[in-house]
Amino acid sequence: MQFTRRFSQTQLESFAAELALFARPGMVILLMGDLGSGKSTFARAFIRALGDDPDLEVPSPTFTLVQSYDETRIPVSHADLYRLGSAAELDELGLDDLAKESVLAVEWPEKMLDWPVADRLLVELSGSGAAREASITATGAWAQALARNQAITDFLAGTRWADAKRRFLEGDASFRRYETLHMGSEAAILMDMPARPDGPPVKDGKPYSAIAHLAEDIRAVIAVNTVLLAQGYSAPRAEAFDLTHGFAVMEDLGRSVFGRMLQQGHDMREPMGAAVTVLADMAGRDWPRDVPLDGGTYRVPSYDVEAQLIEVDLLPSWFWPHVKGSEIPQAARQEFEALWTELLPLTQPEKPVWVLRDYHSPNLLWLPEREGLKRVGIIDTQDCLLGHPAYDLASLLQDARVDIDFDFADVLYDRYCALRAAHTHFDHAGFAVAYAILGAQRATKxxxxxxxxxxxxxKHGYLRHIPRVSRYLERNLAHPRLSGLKRWFDTHLPAARREQP
Structure with missing residues (x-):
């Protein structure tokens, strides 16, 4: 991708800040131009946006050659090669390693233009003051980022948020990104969810995402949230959306995330009790399979045995080699699959309900100013399926990222069962079996x-959660109906082995 644009100094700073929204380690920015053309202006705006601090001190690295910042959203290194005598001196600076571990912004990069960098943004600046010109050449991830940023600009131009200040909110383990939009005292969330790229086929010529029924695009979010809102729950309302390109301006439900509140030691009895009440209420309602959407229909898939099996297959495919350093023997894999094939049909209910699959502390927000069921904000709803209500209860009470005390979880479980029994006939024993199976299935996945x-x-940080998830798995395996599966784990992946660092 290559283009030329004219900028004032303010516009150049805004452009650099927008690009920081897409930055990730391994991306390189090369800033060329005469003295006073705006190289340092661009670099400072970029680094300050990564730090979400307009007053962050960003000194010129003219004499230090390289200045690194670890307090920013992702590490960033700022280099100035003006005083470099030869290309051979590049090796002494360790720029190769910095380029792998951080975003690298380089002024006076003429001596490294022949570097084989896949994700490179070359910005050639000229002019000064209010009359800057930038010739921009982007490759790899930078080309994708520039195209996506322009698409966002075009989308927002058709909304009242065209001039909003954009800030990075989060990017998760998936292909979605989120930004906050600020305009005066108002705030909203920009959801950036392009169509999911197909992964490699894993079974019957289909990718994992298709078998596991993961959302293909933003249509799922808009459809599911529309129904949740109509049923009286607090999902984010979409003010504007573009189903073709995967953008939406969503209601901002705040920052009182359950996970953060748990980690900060808040009294969670009321919020968690309210979240359980929402699930009990959802279990008693009728839920549609087909949702009208923008002149078409969105179909909610079933959480069928095929989807559940491909999810548990992640353990022999990835966790077994992680723990044992070798591939799983075929006999052990076949026994594992046979045990799950026997158990999972017990979790296929006669009357399925919507299962959100990610109903846990990172995706729940406390809204005490609202009333009743609306006090629990629900986000990340795109992977909703029709299935057994026990799954979402297990997601909530067996949280993978924060500790939920077992005694507290038992109180909440009993509360859920009491709420269900108060309104209809409730099969306690059957629900307990489904809860144990689905809890084990979820932990295994x-x-x-x-x-x-x-x-x-x-992304090695996720490994720190493995001991917690292993404890949940062990607790579910204690149910008598899972005795065969427990023997398999005790034989091949006992708790002590699973929890080793």
């Missing part, structure tokens, strides 16, 4: 996901 995130994506 998550162990595989965390191992995959570490091995495939280099």
């Amino acid at each position: 998550i162990l595989g996901i965390f191992a995959r995130l570490s091995k495939r994506d280099g």
Whole structure:
């Protein structure tokens, strides 16, 4: 991608700040131009946006050659090669390593233009003051970022948020991104969810996402949230959306996230009790399979046995090699699949309800100013399926990222059962079996996901949660109906082995 644009100094700073929204380690920015053309202006605006601090001190690295920042959203290194005598001196600066671990912004990069960098943004600046011109050449991830940023600008131009201040909110383990939009005293969330790229086929010529029924695009979010709002729950309301390109301006439900509140030691009896009440209420309602959406229809898939099996297969495919350093023997894999094939049909209810699949502390917000069921804000609803209500209760009470005390979880479980029994006939024993199976299924899946995130994506921080998830798994395996599965784990992946660092 290559283009030329004219900027004032303010516009150049705004452009650099927007690009910081897409930055990630491994991306390189090369800033060329005469003295006073705006190289340092661009670099400072970029780094301050990464730090979400307009007053962050960003000194010129003219004499230090390289200045690194670890307090920013992701590490960033700022280099100035003006005083470099030869290309050979580049090796002494360690820029190769910095380029892998951080975003690298380089002024006077003429001596490294032949570097084989896949994700490179070359900004050639000229002019000064209010008349800057930038010739921009982008490759790899930077080309994708520039195209996506322009698409966002075009989308917002058709809304009242065209001139809003954009700030990075989060990007998760998936392909979604979120920004906050600020305009005076108002705030909203920009959801950036392009269509999911197909992964490699894993079974019957289909990718994992298709078998597990993961959302393909933003249509799922808009459809599911519309129904949740109509039923009286607090999902984010979409003010504007573009289903083709995958953008939405969503209601900002605040920052009182359950996970953060738990980690900060808040009294969670009322919020968690309210979250349980929401699930009990959802279990008693009729939920549609087909949702009208923008002249078409969005179909909510079923949480069928095929989807559940492909999820638990993540453990032999990723977690077993992570723990044992070798592939799982075929006999052990076949026994594992046979045990799950026997258990999972017990979780297929006669009357399925909407299962959000991510109903846990990172995706729940406390809204005490609202009343009743609306006090619990619900986000990340895109992977909703029709299935057994026990799954979301297990998600809530067996949280993978924060500790939920077992005694507290038992109180909340009993509360849920009492709420269900108060309104209809409730099969306590059958629900307990489904809860144990689905809790074990979810823990098994998550162990595989965390191992995959570490091995495939280099996201090793998720490994710290493995002991917690393993404890949940062990608790579910204690149910008599799961005795065969417990023997398999005790033989091949006992608790002590699973929890090793």
